[in-house]
Amino acid sequence: MRATVNSVRSTPAGCRSSGTLCLCAPNKVLRPRRATVVSEAASSSSAKDFTGLSSLRFAKPTSAEMLDLMDEWTSRDCNHGFAGASVSAPELPAGVQNGGFMITKTRKKVGSGRDVYNAAVGAVQSWAHLQLGWNCTTNPAMKVGATICSATQTVVPWSVLPARVTYMNEGSEQFEDGPGQRFALGMCSLSGHQLAGEERFAVDMHADGSVWYDVFLFSKPDTLLALVSLPVVKIMQIRYVNDSASAVAAAVKA
Numbered sequence: 001m002r003a004t005v006n007s008v009r010s011t012p013a014g015c016r017s018s019g020t021l022c023l024c025a026p027n028k029v030l031r032p033r034r035a036t037v038v039s040e041a042a043s044s045s046s047a048k049d050f051t052g053l054s055s056l057r058f059a060k061p062t063s064a065e066m067l068d069l070m071d072e073w074t075s076r077d078c079n080h081g082f083a084g085a086s087v088s089a090p091e092l093p094a095g096v097q098n099g100g101f102m103i104t105k106t107r108k109k110v111g112s113g114r115d116v117y118n119a120a121v122g123a124v125q126s127w128a129h130l131q132l133g134w135n136c137t138t139n140p141a142m143k144v145g146a147t148i149c150s151a152t153q154t155v156v157p158w159s160v161l162p163a164r165v166t167y168m169n170e171g172s173e174q175f176e177d178g179p180g181q182r183f184a185l186g187m188c189s190l191s192g193h194q195l196a197g198e199e200r201f202a203v204d205m206h207a208d209g210s211v212w213y214d215v216f217l218f219s220k221p222d223t224l225l226a227l228v229s230l231p232v233v234k235i236m237q238i239r240y241v242n243d244s245a246s247a248v249a250a251a252v253k254a
Contacts, residue, residue, distance in 0.1 A: 052223025086200035108245040123251035162190035178207035196222040
């Protein structure tokens with residue numbers, strides 16, 4: 001099922017006159033208590049760029065270009081058959097476990113108490129978790145089905161990459177040390193992305209009041225370019241999750 005969303009055109013925060021990967025949206029977001037997952041069909045487009053070269057830019061894309069791409073990509077489908085699968089991570093469907101996907105994850109304590117939890121959730125809801133300097137996105141209103149354009153710098157060239165919010169939920173969670181609360185955001189890659197996979201960004205508050213930011217993603221190359229540069233891709237994935245954790249920790253302290 002294809003999800004189509006009306007995008008909010010607002011200048012990507014932190015991108016200035018050109019777009020890095022910033023998805024900052026100050027919009028207030030309602031938090032559903034249960035997960036809502038967008039059902040995606042794997043793309044069967046015959047015009048798929050198997051090389052991955054069409055996503056490359058030798059200069060940082062402008063804000064206007066990223067917004068135009070975001071609007072264009074609303075009709076694209078998930079480029080794999082496991083949209084929403086990260087909601088149960090680290091437990092994953094057999095198709096993901098046996099599908100050649102790489103797992104990249106990190107977990108960082110960002111403080112303690114309700115105020116810290118709310119601040120960390122707010123950072124994710126405003127896309128501050130993806131404001132990494134070398135990575136920036138457009139900033140549509142955060143909701144299930146929202147499509148984004150990301151710009152990521154890998155060594156020299158930039159790549160423009162499509163993704164979509166597959167679920168967003170908040171509610172009680174049972175952790176090993178007792179009951180707590182979790183806010184989680186899932187985003188899947190779309191046709192035209194260099195990788196096929198999904199990312200989950202979660203904020204957890206445990207029974208002792210400690211607040212943790214947790215990133216879990218599964219991915220694998222979906223283009224020839226990503227496949228031949230796999231060692232670099234793995235390094236960038238590790239940098240991505242670690243820098244995201246640092247961004248949320250900084251946002252909480254701000």
